[in-house]
Amino acid sequence: MEAIEAIMTRRSVRSFTEEAVTDAELDVVLRAAMAAPSASNERPWRFVVVRDPAAIARLARTTPFTGPLKSAPVAIVVCADRKAAKYPGFWVIDCSAAIENALVAAHATGLGAVWMGVHPIAPFSSAVRRAIGAPRHVAPHSLVALGHPVAAPPRVDRFEPTWVHEGAWGGDAD
Amino acid sequence: MEAIEAIMTRRSVRSFTEEAVTDAELDVVLRAAMAAPSASNERPWRFVVVRDPAAIARLARTTPFTGPLKSAPVAIVVCADRKAAKYPGFWVIDCSAAIENALVAAHATGLGAVWMGVHPIAPFSSAVRRAIGAPRHVAPHSLVALGHPVAAPPRVDRFEPTWVHEGAWGGDAD
Numbered sequence: 389m390e391a392i393e394a395i396m397t398r399r400s401v402r403s404f405t406e407e408a409v410t411d412a413e414l415d416v417v418l419r420a421a422m423a424a425p426s427a428s429n430e431r432p433w434r435f436v437v438v439r440d441p442a443a444i445a446r447l448a449r450t451t452p453f454t455g456p457l458k459s460a461p462v463a464i465v466v467c468a469d470r471k472a473a474k475y476p477g478f479w480v481i482d483c484s485a486a487i488e489n490a491l492v493a494a495h496a497t498g499l500g501a502v503w504m505g506v507h508p509i510a511p512f513s514s515a516v517r518r519a520i521g522a523p524r525h526v527a528p529h530s531l532v533a534l535g536h537p538v539a540a541p542p543r544v545d546r547f548e549p550t551w552v553h554e555g556a557w558g559g560d561a562d
Numbered sequence: 563m564e565a566i567e568a569i570m571t572r573r574s575v576r577s578f579t580e581e582a583v584t585d586a587e588l589d590v591v592l593r594a595a596m597a598a599p600s601a602s603n604e605r606p607w608r609f610v611v612v613r614d615p616a617a618i619a620r621l622a623r624t625t626p627f628t629g630p631l632k633s634a635p636v637a638i639v640v641c642a643d644r645k646a647a648k649y650p651g652f653w654v655i656d657c658s659a660a661i662e663n664a665l666v667a668a669h670a671t672g673l674g675a676v677w678m679g680v681h682p683i684a685p686f687s688s689a690v691r692r693a694i695g696a697p698r699h700v701a702p703h704s705l706v707a708l709g710h711p712v713a714a715p716p717r718v719d720r721f722e723p724t725w726v727h728e729g730a731w732g733g734d735a736d
Contacts, residue, residue, distance in 0.1 A: 389564065389565050390563065390564065390565065390670070391563050391564065391565040391567075391568035391569070391666060391667065391669075391670035392590060392594065392667055392670055392671070393565075394565035395565070395594045395597050395663050395666065395667055396593065396594065396597050398597065398599075400599055416566060418721070418726055419570065419721045420566065420569045420570065422720045422721050422722060422725070423569050423570050423572065423720055423721075424662060425572075425574055425662075425665065425676075425677055427679050431720065431722075433725065434725045434726075434727065435725060435726045435727065436727045436728075436729070436730060436731055437726060437727070437728055437729070438729060438730075439729070440729060443729060443730070467731075475679070475683075476682070477681075477682040478679060478682075480654055480655060480658075481654060481655075481658045481679065481681075481704075482658075484654075484655045484656075484658030484659050484662070485658050485659070485661065485662040485677075487659065488598060488599075488658070488659040488662040488663060489569050489662060489666070491599065492565060492569065492663070492666065493565065493566055493569055495565075496564070496565035496566055497566070502599075503599055503659075505601050505649070505652060505655065507651075507655075508650070508651040508652075509649075520727075520730050520731045521730045521731050521732045522731035522732075523731070526731060530655075546596045546597055546605065547592070547593045547596050547597075548596060548605075551596070551607065551608045551609060552592055552608075552609045552611060553608065553609065553610045553611070553694075554610075554611055555610070555611070555612060555613070555614060555617060556610060556612075556617070556694050556695045557610055557641075557694045557695050557696035557697070557700060558695045558696075
């Protein structure tokens, strides 16, 4: 699938078939995530890949917004290793770029995915950290449900021309 | 360009030719940005597109890491409208996803771009906000330099298999 087409047609997928995600498919998704840029190339991202239904069910209890995990064959917990961070706070941004790459790559590969927020809600972070058994320097960032979509969500147009300012915020300063 | 290829070959481009970025090219980049997912679909992103060399030069004085703006025909200031945010703090993540889409789309279109961090460094944010004349509810997130690359940076492999944990952080819990 063409890159622009993949970006423009990617939608959140919340219901998955029983078809497994292959190691090759997962590899494409994780390689895409790690190809993201990061502050000073710090690459703070770390990934916990969860396939065991009981472990996915434990993750589903960490936040109220994890419904899509019910049918997902794979959950990816995206975390940051704070020891790898060079500039405070940029791990949040870096991991977000990695996740967006992963979502677009998943869609381009015929998979579906949805991004579920964890950081910066402290109780969610603590619950996810416990669920994956991570030490305190590991900051859970987000959950991603991954699988084969039950249905392809329709394309939407989210472009808002009024959100583009020319030259300066207040008007055309050129 | 195929989506996976675009994601895997995108690199930061810091030197640009004098060739202008067309409105059509810019449109592709901004539409890709706005196609990103966001927390509860809040879509907090706003964009200030700067083409005037004097205005770009003013932006270049807002942080120490803006060298690529020197040759860039276009600077995009990615901001969040905090009034649009539904969940505190998620605008940082949402804007990051939008920027990564923009960078991949730029690369797929034959352009080059580099992402320069602003948030969460408060002095940078204030300086950028002043440079674009934005009100206080507008949070500058990042700067993006955009143009035609002088040279295509070589592909790199950033995949680190040890950053993928199976089942749980500490080991294989499946």
